[in-house]
Every structure is written in structure tokens, then in C-alpha cells.
Amino acid sequence: MGKHIYNIAVIPGDGIGKEVMPEGLRVLDAAAGRFGIELRYKHIEWASCDYYAATGRMMPDDWKAQLSGMDAIYFGAAGWPAAVPDHVSLWGSLLKFRREFDQYVNLRPARLFDGVPCPLANRKPGDIDFMIVRENTEGEYSSVGGIMYEGTEREIVMQQSVHSRIGSDRVLRFAFELARQRERKQVTVATKSNGLAVSMPWWDGRAAAMAAQYPDVDWDKQHIDILSARFVLQPQRFDVVVASNLFGDILSDLGPACTGTLGLAPSANLNPERAFPSLFEPVHGSAPDIYGRNVANPIGMIWSGAMMLDFLDTDGGSGRQAHDAILAAIQQVLRDGPRTADLGGTASTTDMGQAIAAAVAGA
Ligand code: ATP
Ligand code: MG
Helix, strand or coil: CCCEEEEEEEEEECCCHHHHHHHHHHHHHHHHHHHCEEEEEEECCCCCHHHHHHHCCCCCCCHHHHCCCCCEEEEEECCCCCCCCHHHHHHCCHHHHHHHCCCCEEEEEEECCCCCCCCCCCCCCCCCEEEEEEECCCECCCCCEEEECCCCCCCEEEECCECCHHHHHHHHHHHHHHHHHCCCCEEEEEECCCCCCCHHHHHHHHHHHHHHCCCCCEEEEEEHHHHHHHHHHCHHHCCEEEECHHHHHHHHHHHHHCCCCHHHCEEEEECCCCCCCEEEEECCCCCCCCCCCCCCCCHHHHHHHHHHHHHHCCCCCHHHHHHHHHHHHHHHHHHHCCCCHHHCCCCCHHHHHHHHHHHHHHC
8 A cells, every 4th residue: 555645726715714623724735644644735726705806706717627647636615795796606616516516415424523513402422423414416406497487466376306226325325435434334214205296215325225235234214393393302303414405505505603613614525426526514614703813713724635535545544543643633623722702712713723733743
């Protein structure tokens, strides 16, 4: 097994993306140094509203060529609504990556750490530790539909959901593969076959067919309404939760919300076949309200970097170890401090990044 070398496009983007990115890189460098991984960064200033202000576009025409040869994109945040409407900044950057790079899995962990106040009563660390797998390219989020008799009493609006066999099977497969690697080996499939009487019974059928290929994985399906309630009431029931685009969108905000601050939550937009680069970014946005004061929590960015190393390493060696070491360092700093303001402390973004990097390097 040779030394692992990865090419990473580094895109800080806007607002606190520019403040948390240096801390993400600091921790990645500490992990790379300790586990013999070589990270080659390509620093990119576009996909930001600063670039938009200078050029009138979020990205250059040759953005795809500039990213060729990259193994992953490490992304801060896109959007500065005071200057550029969100639909322009998002459709001009992140959503282009998602679509053109066929990042059909959106993966978000929800995990409760010691030292983080939980909004749910009587929950302790260990009670919440699950992964949400959201279909990221089709489903309910299609642009198929239209309005008839617009502006009249007879006005009618229709919007179609689009579920393909290929698109459903590949995200279900990802969820079952993921569960197989985890200790509990359990998949929950979100559905609503009692209401969406065409698409969801079909989706349930695809899930059952996939499950038959994974006899070592426990699975069940749950209607999205009761499933949402159980996120709050019985979060310890879940291991891997897989859902269509709309249901997954909602669950992937609800899950992390059950575990404390938005500043902690990471995400991955994956092309599991590695035909294109995958993208790793914190769940939070550019947070204009706190930008410029070096007070943002960098953990969402740092944890996303850990997910990136884990994903890039296909033989489960140094990248997996680096991921685990970063998670252990996050856990330690959340317990012992320093803490940023969102966690009730007074530490800066830099203080927290340095503490986590030191814990990774020195452990
Ligand atoms: P998006 O850009 O995804 O639409 P948004 O603009 O609604 O998201 P964010 O930019 O994520 O929201 O910010 C939401 C709130 O959470 C803000 O009050 C922000 O200050 C706070 N917040 C977001 N990220 C962090 C962080 N890393 N540390 C501390 N507070 C944060
Ligand atoms: Mg925003």
C-alpha cells in the first residue's frame, strides 16, 4: 500500500466560509502529517459572491476544466444575500457541482457529543448517532410541471415527482453498503406509501428488492410523519436512514437540530463511483450576522474534512484512521474546551481550530 496522495480543490466561498476554512485545513494538515497522507491543495477564489461582484458570474466558464484531476472539493459556504440573491449564488455554484458531478448522495451524520447541550430532554451522548442518506438529484425536486389558467379563478398548478429505478436503486444501495460497515447494521427507509399512492409503494418495492441483497442488514420502512416524530422521541432507534430528496432534505435538518448547534454539522455530497469529485461542506451557510469577528464554530468545516479523508481512502486504512482521530479530537475539545460562543464559550474560531489540530497531532 503506497502513500496516499489526494488533490483537493479548496473553495472557501463567502462569509464565515472564509473564517472556518483555515481551521479545516489546519486540522487536515495535522491529520495528514500524522497518518502519512499527502494533500495537494488547489486554492480557488471563485464560487463566491466576491467573484460575482468582480465578474457578474459565480464561476468562470472553464470551471469544470479547472477542477479536472481533483479528487474532492472542500467547500466553505456560498451566498451573500445582501449582494446576490440566494437562487443566483446557489444555482451558480453549489447546485451546479451537485448536478454536473452527479453527487447523488447527500450524507449527513447526526451525533450527540458530551459537552453540547441537547435540545431534547433526557438525552445523553451515545443516544444519538446516526447517518442520513438523502437522494440528491431527482425525486420531488424536479422542474416538471406547470400552471394553467394562471391568474384566474380556475388556476391549476401541477408539479411532478420523478423517481427513476437507477436513481432510487443507487441511493438505496449506498445506504445498505454504509449500514453493512457500521456496528448496528440497520437501515430505516423513509416512505409515505399510504399518501403518495403511486411513487412511494414503488419506492418501497425498490427498497425491499435491495434489502434482499443484504441479509446481514436489518431494515424497516417508516412513514415520514412517524419517522420525524421518532427522531425527536426515540433517536436511539436509528442507524442509517435513507430518504428521497424532499423527505431527506427535511430529515437532514431535523436530525442535526436534535444534536445541538448548527455550527457542528457536516455534510458530504458524494459521487460514490468516483467518476467525479465529491464535495464536503459544513451544513451552515455564510452567516453574515457573525462574519468578520472570528467567532464562528469551525467544527462543521473540520468534521466535513474528516468525512472527506474517510471517503477518499478506498481501502479503509489511513483515511479512516485520520477520520477517527479528528472525531476523537472534536469530542475532546467539546468536552474540555475551548468553546466558541454558540457553545456558551468565549473562544475564537482560531482557538478552537488550533486546539483540535493539536489534539489530532499529539494524540
Ligand atoms: P443558508 O446559507 O444555508 O441558507 P442561512 O443563511 O439560513 O443558511 P446560516 O448562514 O447557516 O443560515 O446561519 C444561520 C444562523 O446560525 C445564523 O444566526 C448564524 O450566525 C448561525 N451560525 C451558522 N453557522 C455558524 C457557526 N459555524 N458558528 C456559529 N454560529 C453559526
Ligand atoms: Mg445563507
